[in-house]
Amino acid sequence: MNGLRAGLIGTAAIMAVVLPSAALADKGTLRVASQSDIRSTNPGVDRSGFTDSVHLNIVEGLVGYKDDLSVGPVLAEAVSVSDDQKVYTFTLRPGVKFHNGETLTAAHVKESWDRYMDEATKWRCRSRFNGEDGVNVVSVETPDERTVIYTIDRPSPLFLKDMARFDCGSTGIVHRDSVKPDGSWDRPIGTGPFVFVEWQPGQKIVLDRFADYVPAEGPMDGFTGRKTVSVDRVVINVVPDAASAKAAMRAGEVDLLNISTSDVEEMREAGFNVVIQPTPAWGSFLISRHDEFMANRTLRQAMAAALDVQELAALMGYDSHNASPIPPMSIYYTETQKKTYGFDPERARALLAEAGYNGEPIKLVTSRRSPTIFNQAVVAQSMWQAVGLNIEIEVLDWGAQLDLYRSGEYQIQSFGFSARLDPALSWDMFSGEQTRKVWDDPEALEKIRLLMNETDSEKRAVLSDSLHEMFLDQVPAIGLYSQPQTTALSERVSGFKTWPGGRTRFWNIALDG
Amino acid sequence: MWSYALKRLLMTIPTLFLVSVIVFLLIRLIPGDPAEIMLNDLDSDIALEEMRSELGLDRPVPVQFVIWLGNMLSGDLGVSINTGEPVLSAIASRFGVTATITALAVILAVILAVPAGIIAAWRQDTPLDYSIVFVSILFLSLPSFWLGLMMIFLFAITLGWLPTIGFVSVSEDFTGGIRYLVMPVATLALVEMAVIARMVRSQTLEVLRLDYVTHARAKGLSEAVVLTRHVFKNAFGPALTVIGLILGGLLGGASVTETVFSLPGIGRLLVDAIYARDYPVLQGCLLFIAFLYVIVNLVVDLLYMVFDPRVRL
Numbered sequence: 161m162n163g164l165r166a167g168l169i170g171t172a173a174i175m176a177v178v179l180p181s182a183a184l185a186d187k188g189t190l191r192v193a194s195q196s197d198i199r200s201t202n203p204g205v206d207r208s209g210f211t212d213s214v215h216l217n218i219v220e221g222l223v224g225y226k227d228d229l230s231v232g233p234v235l236a237e238a239v240s241v242s243d244d245q246k247v248y249t250f251t252l253r254p255g256v257k258f259h260n261g262e263t264l265t266a267a268h269v270k271e272s273w274d275r276y277m278d279e280a281t282k283w284r285c286r287s288r289f290n291g292e293d294g295v296n297v298v299s300v301e302t303p304d305e306r307t308v309i310y311t312i313d314r315p316s317p318l319f320l321k322d323m324a325r326f327d328c329g330s331t332g333i334v335h336r337d338s339v340k341p342d343g344s345w346d347r348p349i350g351t352g353p354f355v356f357v358e359w360q361p362g363q364k365i366v367l368d369r370f371a372d373y374v375p376a377e378g379p380m381d382g383f384t385g386r387k388t389v390s391v392d393r394v395v396i397n398v399v400p401d402a403a404s405a406k407a408a409m410r411a412g413e414v415d416l417l418n419i420s421t422s423d424v425e426e427m428r429e430a431g432f433n434v435v436i437q438p439t440p441a442w443g444s445f446l447i448s449r450h451d452e453f454m455a456n457r458t459l460r461q462a463m464a465a466a467l468d469v470q471e472l473a474a475l476m477g478y479d480s481h482n483a484s485p486i487p488p489m490s491i492y493y494t495e496t497q498k499k500t501y502g503f504d505p506e507r508a509r510a511l512l513a514e515a516g517y518n519g520e521p522i523k524l525v526t527s528r529r530s531p532t533i534f535n536q537a538v539v540a541q542s543m544w545q546a547v548g549l550n551i552e553i554e555v556l557d558w559g560a561q562l563d564l565y566r567s568g569e570y571q572i573q574s575f576g577f578s579a580r581l582d583p584a585l586s587w588d589m590f591s592g593e594q595t596r597k598v599w600d601d602p603e604a605l606e607k608i609r610l611l612m613n614e615t616d617s618e619k620r621a622v623l624s625d626s627l628h629e630m631f632l633d634q635v636p637a638i639g640l641y642s643q644p645q646t647t648a649l650s651e652r653v654s655g656f657k658t659w660p661g662g663r664t665r666f667w668n669i670a671l672d673g
Numbered sequence: 674m675w676s677y678a679l680k681r682l683l684m685t686i687p688t689l690f691l692v693s694v695i696v697f698l699l700i701r702l703i704p705g706d707p708a709e710i711m712l713n714d715l716d717s718d719i720a721l722e723e724m725r726s727e728l729g730l731d732r733p734v735p736v737q738f739v740i741w742l743g744n745m746l747s748g749d750l751g752v753s754i755n756t757g758e759p760v761l762s763a764i765a766s767r768f769g770v771t772a773t774i775t776a777l778a779v780i781l782a783v784i785l786a787v788p789a790g791i792i793a794a795w796r797q798d799t800p801l802d803y804s805i806v807f808v809s810i811l812f813l814s815l816p817s818f819w820l821g822l823m824m825i826f827l828f829a830i831t832l833g834w835l836p837t838i839g840f841v842s843v844s845e846d847f848t849g850g851i852r853y854l855v856m857p858v859a860t861l862a863l864v865e866m867a868v869i870a871r872m873v874r875s876q877t878l879e880v881l882r883l884d885y886v887t888h889a890r891a892k893g894l895s896e897a898v899v900l901t902r903h904v905f906k907n908a909f910g911p912a913l914t915v916i917g918l919i920l921g922g923l924l925g926g927a928s929v930t931e932t933v934f935s936l937p938g939i940g941r942l943l944v945d946a947i948y949a950r951d952y953p954v955l956q957g958c959l960l961f962i963a964f965l966y967v968i969v970n971l972v973v974d975l976l977y978m979v980f981d982p983r984v985r986l
Contacts, residue, residue, distance in 0.1 A: 193838060197945075199711075200757050208713070282727065287719065361756045361763065362937040362945065363840060397838045399935045400945070403822055408837040408935075411829040559705030559950050566709055566721070577714050594718050 188369075188392030190653070190671060192664075193399045193414040197362055202345045204276070204283050204329025209578060212326040213663040214365060214396065216383065218259075219332025219350030222250050222269065222308070223324045224383030225661050229440065229490050229581045231320045232384040234376065235264065235333060235351060245315030245615055252306040257372045258335045259355045266302035272333045273300055280343065285328035288318075295319055317615045321582050326663055330383065353389045353667045365396040367666070380668050382659055387667040390655075394666050415650040415671070416664070420531045421477030427648040435647045437658030438479075440487035440579035443532060443640040445524075445540065446590065446598050450568040453520065460635035462511035464501035466547040471503075472539050473641045476532055483639035484628050485577070485586040489660040491617070492583040496625035499632060500639075508547040521550045526574035529558040536640060537574035568595040576643060579662060583624040584611040590637055599636035678971060685967045692963040693745070693956065697738050700955050706730055707754045707950040728754060741956065750960075751953030755945065760957035763942060768924075768961070770840060771931070771938035774854060775923040778861035783916060786866040787909070790873025791900055794881060794908075805870065812867035821860045821933035828856060838935040857934045861927055865919050872915045876908035883907075910980050917973030924969065925962035 200206035203215040224234040233239055236250040256264040276283040277290065277297070288294035296313040303309065312319055323331045335349040348356050353375075354367040369389045378385040397414070399405040406423065408414045410430055419427055419434070428434050447454050447463075454460065473481040483500040486493050526537035534555070541551045551572075556564070564570045580586040587608045591599040604627060611623045631639075645662045655670045708724035725731045729740065744751060750760035793805040812820075829837040835855055843850030880886060881904060889899045928940030939958060946954035 197756070199755060206711075206757060208711075284720070293719065360937070361753075361758050362767070362941060397935065398937075399838050400941065401932045401935070404825065404837060404933050404935055407822065407825045407830060411825070411833065411837050413829075413836060413838055557705075557948065559710050559948065560703070561705075562709045562713070563705040565714070575714075589714070596718075 186393065188671065190391040190394045190416065190666060190669060191414050192394060192396040192416045193405045193408055194396055194418070195398075195400055195402060195405060197398045198359065198365060200345070201348050201356060201359055203332045203334065203348060203350075204285060204327070205281060205345070207284060207327060207329065209326070209662075212329065214367075215329055215332065215348065216326065216352070216663055217354045217367060217394070217666050218348050218352045218356050219329065219334055220352050220383075221323060221330035221332050222252075223320050224330055225321075225324050225326075225581060226382035226384050227489070227659050227661075229487070229660060231324045232381065234330075234384055235269075237376075239320070246312050248310045248312070248319065250308045250310070252308070253374065253376060254306065256351050256374045258351055259349045259370055260335055260337060261372070262335060264333065264351055265305045266308045267305070268335065269308045269333055270300050270302050271336055273331075275334075275336075275339070276331065283328070285322060285325060285331070288322045288325075288328070294322060314613075315615050316613065317620065318582060318584065318612065321585075324383070325581070326579075326661070353387045354394060357393075362398055364398060367394040367396075368392065380657065380665075382661055383663075383665070387665075389667050390670045391666065409648060409650065412650070415653050416656065417648045418664075419646050419648050421644065421646050422531055422535075423648075424477060424646055431651070433649045433651070433653070435649065435656065435658050436644050437647075437660065437662070438488060438642050438644045439660055439662040440490070440581060440586070441643040441645075441662065442482070442485050442487070442577045442580075442586075443476075443536060443643050444485075444575055444577065444590075445536075445638040445640070446565070446573040446575045447635065447637055448568050448570050448572070449598055449600060449636065450595065451571045453522070454571050456515050456517075457634060458511050458515035459517055461501075461633075462508045462515060462517070462547070463544060463549065464632075464635045464638050465504045465511060466508035466549065467501070467540060467543050467638060468503040469500060469638075469640055472536060472543070475539050476536060476641070477646075478641045478644060481640060482642045483632065485580070485589065485639060486583055486624060486628070487579075487586075487642045487660065490583065492621050492624050494621055494625055497628050499628065501632060501635075505547050512548060517549070519548065519550050521552050522571050524551050524553050524572045524574060525556060525561055525564055525570045526553060527556050527558045527561040529561070530576065532643065533574050533576055540574075566596045568598075581661070583620060584608060587611065587624065587627050599631070599634070601630065601634060601636075604630055604634075678975065681967075681971045681974070685964065688967060689960060689963060693742065693960055694738070696956055696959045697741065698734070700950075700952055701734055703950065705950055707952060710948075710950055711754070741953075745960075750957040753946075753951055753954045755949045755951040755954065760953050763954060764939065764957055764961050767937055767939040767942045769842070770936055771924060771927065771940065773843065774857050774861060774930070774936065774938070775920065775927065777854060777858045778865060778923065779916065779920050781858060781862040782866040782869055782919075785862070786869035787873050787905075787912070789866075790870040790912075791877050791905060791908070793870070793874045794877035795896070795900060797878060805874070809867040809870045809874075812863045813871070815864070816929075817860055817864050817927075818929045818933050820863065821856065821930055824856045824860060825933070840936050853934075853936075857927075857930050857936060860930050860933075861923060865923075868919065869912060869916060872912045873908060876911050877904055880904050880908045906980055910977060913973055913976055913980065917969050921966045921969040924965050 196210040198211040198214050199208050203219050220234045222236045223231045226232045235252060237253045238251045240249045275281050277286060289297045295316045298311045298313055301309045332350055338346055338349045340346045353370055353373045355370045357366040357368050359365050369392050375386045380386060405417055409417050424434050447460055469481040484497040486497045524537055526534050528534050537553055541553055544551045577589050580589050590597055591604055591608055593600050607623050607627050611620055614620050645658055647658055649656055652671050654672060655668055708721055708728055712721055729737060752759055753763055789805050793802045796802050825837050828835045835852055840853050841849040886903060889903050928944045931938040931941040943958045
């Protein structure tokens with residue numbers, strides 16, 4: 161009996177130590193859950209969308225994207241462009257410190273740039289600056305400690321935008337000590353508001369507040385403006401299962417979680433603040449130009465007319481549809497870009513008859529990479545069936561679907577393009593002669609080429625609008641919507657703002673309690 | 674016995690070679706390659722070709738295999754395409770997590786299942802037997818992910834006792850580590866307990882009908898002695914095979930449980946590698962798992978002798 165009592169007391173003591181306070185948080189720690197892990201700590205080199213998001217809290221480039229998808233200064237205080245649009249002069253902000261305490265100078269910028277342009281670095285955007293797939297940076301000069309002058313071979317509306325690109329790591333300036341003496345990557349030593357602490361692959365990423373961070377002036381605007389850091393630490397836990405991540409949030413272990421739009425109501429009912437932000441990521445159905453059957457333009461037009469895209473968008477939890485690849489927040493989203501196919505089942509049936517369609521099966525490829533990619537395929541299938549189209553869905557894993565996307569060996573794909581932040585890039589992402597691209601109309605390609613090189617905004621808008629008119633008529637793909645980013649926040653979090661760029665910013669966030 | 678063990682260990686070499694060939698070829702038959710997945714919908718075809726060349730995917734498959742085999746024989750399993758981590762250290766660190774939860778789960782399952790199975794058989798067709806069989810069937814029927822989520826709902830969300838995400842090794846922080854282990858270990862143990870209990874019950878029923886048990890009872894031995902000394906030893910042998918298979922399976926990755934509880938174990942490493950077409954990690958993991966199976970089966974075979982002296986290896 162004494163033994164039993166001792167056992168019970170012992171168990172109670174262990175429970176008292178072990179069990180309570182499961183969800184207690186460090187006061188200054190922002191706890192984030194992510195279904196993805198980062199790929200590396202090397203900005204712009206080994207990356208993914210989420211990897212960029214984490215890196216861009218650690219490193220900063222000379223310029224960065226703003227809320228309206230234009231580009232503004234970050235480490236630069238000012239950027240001036242010569243009359244011939246070939247010389248860019250960046251004046252650095254004074255007193256900016258690296259995480260190792262050194263003050264940023266023009267020499268650091270040049271050193272970092274030289275590392276990026278070295279083939280051995282394997283920077284993802286090297287070809288955008290060496291003339292292979294964009295401008296050629298002829299020289300980078302540093303006449304004094306705070307001035308860096310880039311000279312390019314020809315005027316380009318994309319030079320600064322490419323520099324600021326997320327997948328280029330915003331051409332983030334990293335200190336030479338980020339690299340080991342043998343030339344291999346060590347850890348990012350940048351100038352950003354957060355210091356990299358540790359990465360345990362498959363488990364967590366830890367960032368600490370950079371106490372000596374020197375913020376820029378001006379209101380928070382994308383990656384530009386003032387960055388005030390109010391949290392001491394950010395811990396990003398990798399939680400691959402969406403249900404487990406939501407459960408962790410309900411258990412009070414997570415403060416910030418990106419969720420699917422289908423989970424919005426559930427999380428709001430559970431008492432969380434949910435923020436929805438449209439982004440330039442674009443949902444669409446791609447129609448392969450390599451498939452003989454789908455080469456029938458009238459058939460494609462019938463498919464577009466049969467889709468109630470507004471209803472489809474509503475079912476996906478989105479506010480509005482967008483047939484154009486130009487996102488609504490862009491200055492190039494004109495009245496013309498708002499035009500869509502027009503839902504008209506009668507017209508769809510007539511077009512099907514005109515196309516000579518006799519119920520032949522059409523294969524629609526999708527995957528469960530995201531709920532949207534799969535769900536939009538299922539909903540569209542029923543809409544197409546309503547006008548007599550025989551659509552068969554084939555569900556693959558994302559790797560297999562991407563393989564078909566690259567080869568063009570499919571009929572229709574349910575697809576989502578990641579964000580492109582310039583109209584030329586938005587049109588180019590699915591247009592061209594490469595097998596993966598669905599639109600190879602010579603006139604359209606010429607317009608895109610002009611758009612790539614035109615620096616006048618008004619002329620660019622005209623080109624982009626005319627592309628949209630052609631796109632609606634030829635239906636190389638069916639545009640659906642600009643996909644929003646949906647974030648659930650615990651009641652501890654205040655001040656969090658999403659932005660069209662979609663990359664999560666850990667600055668200007670406060671934690672209560 | 675030792676020569677048998679040595680022979681079995683030597684036999685692992687051709688087995689592992691065969692496994693490595695099959696794994697290498699099968700992985701490359703799956704559509705999609707790591708370069709495509711890394712680049713996603715971005716970048717040019719030039720970038721894709723550069724990436725393939727960087728990863729060595731542009732070489733003929735036999736050449737890739739010879740290079741990989743050569744590196745593997747010198748102890749280099751390569752580097753993860755997905756994270757840049759050396760495969761060997763990734764497997765070692767993840768296996769520690771998997772081994773901890775698996776060992777605890779199997780021990781717990783055996784401790785609960787063996788007495789339950791023996792008692793159920795001993796009290797066949799009584800309410801006690803029916804209850805044990807019912808509970809076993811119940812846990813066998815429950816998918817482990819559902820059981821895990823229900824545990825999270827009860828112990829983390831409703832009661833707030835246990836954490837749902839993250840992991841701390843018990844060697845670093847014993848109390849903290851235990852908190853992270855409770856739910857995954859319980860999830861695995863309950864499901865596996867059901868399997869073992871049913872196996873032990875059916876074996877015990879067979880043994881209980883044998884003449885020597887009747888003889889032992891006729892000698893006036895107590896039921897406890899009959900069950901522990903005479904029945905248990907003979908009934909446990911076949912259950913040991915099942916336990917060995919369970920152990921091998923779980924050590925090879927309890928991927929569902931690891932995913933639900935966000936544990937950085939080898940199962941999740943493997944699943945992530947499949948989705949990312951991370952060839953080096955996939956090859957390394959599968960080879961390691963095959964090796965584990967061989968070792969676990971060898972240990973089980975050797976343990977047979979302990980429980981059944983008639984077995985000679």
